[in-house]
Amino acid sequence: MVKGLGAGNKGLSRPKRTQNLRHYILVNPKLKRSIAAPLAAPYLPEFLMLPKNPIIGLCQQASFMISAAKVDQCPADEGLEVAFAGRSNAGKSSALNTLTHANLARTSKTPGRTQLLNFFRLDDERRLVDLPGYGYAKVPIPLKQHWQRHLEAYLGSRESLAGVFLMMDIRHPLTDFDRMMLDWAGASGMPLHILLTKSDKLAFGAAKNAILKIQRDIHQQWGEGISVQLFSAPKRQGVEQAQEVLAQWLGLLETPEDE
Ligand SMILES: Nc1nc2c(ncn2[C@@H]2O[C@H](COP(=O)(O)OP(=O)(O)OP(=O)(O)O)[C@@H](O)[C@H]2O)c(=O)[nH]1
Numbered sequence: 120m121v122k123g124l125g126a127g128n129k130g131l132s133r134p135k136r137t138q139n140l141r142h143y144i145l146v147n148p149k150l151k152r153s154i155a156a157p158l159a160a161p162y163l164p165e166f167l168m169l170p171k172n173p174i175i176g177l178c179q180q181a182s183f184m185i186s187a188a189k190v191d192q193c194p195a196d197e198g199l200e201v202a203f204a205g206r207s208n209a210g211k212s213s214a215l216n217t218l219t220h221a222n223l224a225r226t227s228k229t230p231g232r233t234q235l236l237n238f239f240r241l242d243d244e245r246r247l248v249d250l251p252g253y254g255y256a257k258v259p260i261p262l263k264q265h266w267q268r269h270l271e272a273y274l275g276s277r278e279s280l281a282g283v284f285l286m287m288d289i290r291h292p293l294t295d296f297d298r299m300m301l302d303w304a305g306a307s308g309m310p311l312h313i314l315l316t317k318s319d320k321l322a323f324g325a326a327k328n329a330i331l332k333i334q335r336d337i338h339q340q341w342g343e344g345i346s347v348q349l350f351s352a353p354k355r356q357g358v359e360q361a362q363e364v365l366a367q368w369l370g371l372l373e374t375p376e377d378e
């Protein structure tokens with residue numbers, strides 16, 4: 120029998136072995152990071168443990184708030200919110216889910232799935248809003264008019280709207296509706312950030328050419344103020360870049376004027 124592990128002195132020997140094992144995990148560099156990390160973390164310098172972008176923590180605690188069919192059903196117009204707009208099926212709900220690491224917004228292969236303004240709470244003062252897609256031809260005209268009217272009413276009146284993420288399928292960019300949104304954002308001074316979604320559907324070179332062309336067209340027609348990026352929900356491409364914009368608009372990052 121191994122010394123110290125006899126039935127009679129179990130209680131004395133076990134803690135010692137555990138302590139030795141813990142010590143071994145902490146000091147042995149050959150062990151995998153994933154095993155060593157939980158024990159080693161408290162000894163890391165504080166700045167290494169801080170999340171890079173404060174939006175990440177807020178997104179992790181995001182929760183569904185309310186679905187509104189019209190503007191007067193929306194939550195109180197206080198604090199800050201960012202809305203996800205775009206043509207039907209462009210990937211608005213998928214982008215929102217990818218950015219929040221959750222399955223909050225309902226996605227579907229059937230265009231026209233999101234028919235209400237869906238609000239998601241980040242904290243007491245910040246929200247994300249999944250908007251109904253515009254421009255799906257098969258939606259009955261009265262329903263289409265209903266959405267359009269309420270979408271316009273929402274975009275036109277919402278004081279807490281800090282900016283709009285416009286989703287465009289990279290393979291079908293700048294539809295008439297996208298142009299309308301760009302015109303409206305330009306005229307109203309609303310910050311707009313474009314996600315070219317489904318970029319995984321194109322090869323790397325083709326996606327790069329597409330973004331360069333779209334960027335050029337947008338900057339020529341609507342000015343340099345509109346930012347554009349590649350995005351893929353399944354590949355999680357562009358998540359950090361989009362989170363950076365969200366954090367800025369939601370007042371979570373210091374802007375040069377704050378310093
Ligand atoms: N390959 C790929 N598929 C995507 C991506 N984003 C969304 N999709 C797919 O596209 C379809 C539509 O996505 P949704 O996120 O529901 O689109 P939506 O814009 O919210 O649509 P509506 O609510 O109908 O306006 C779904 O089948 C998604 O799985 C992406 O980045 N890459």
Ligand SMILES: [Mg+2]
Nearest residue numbers: 211212232233
């Ligand atoms: Mg949707």
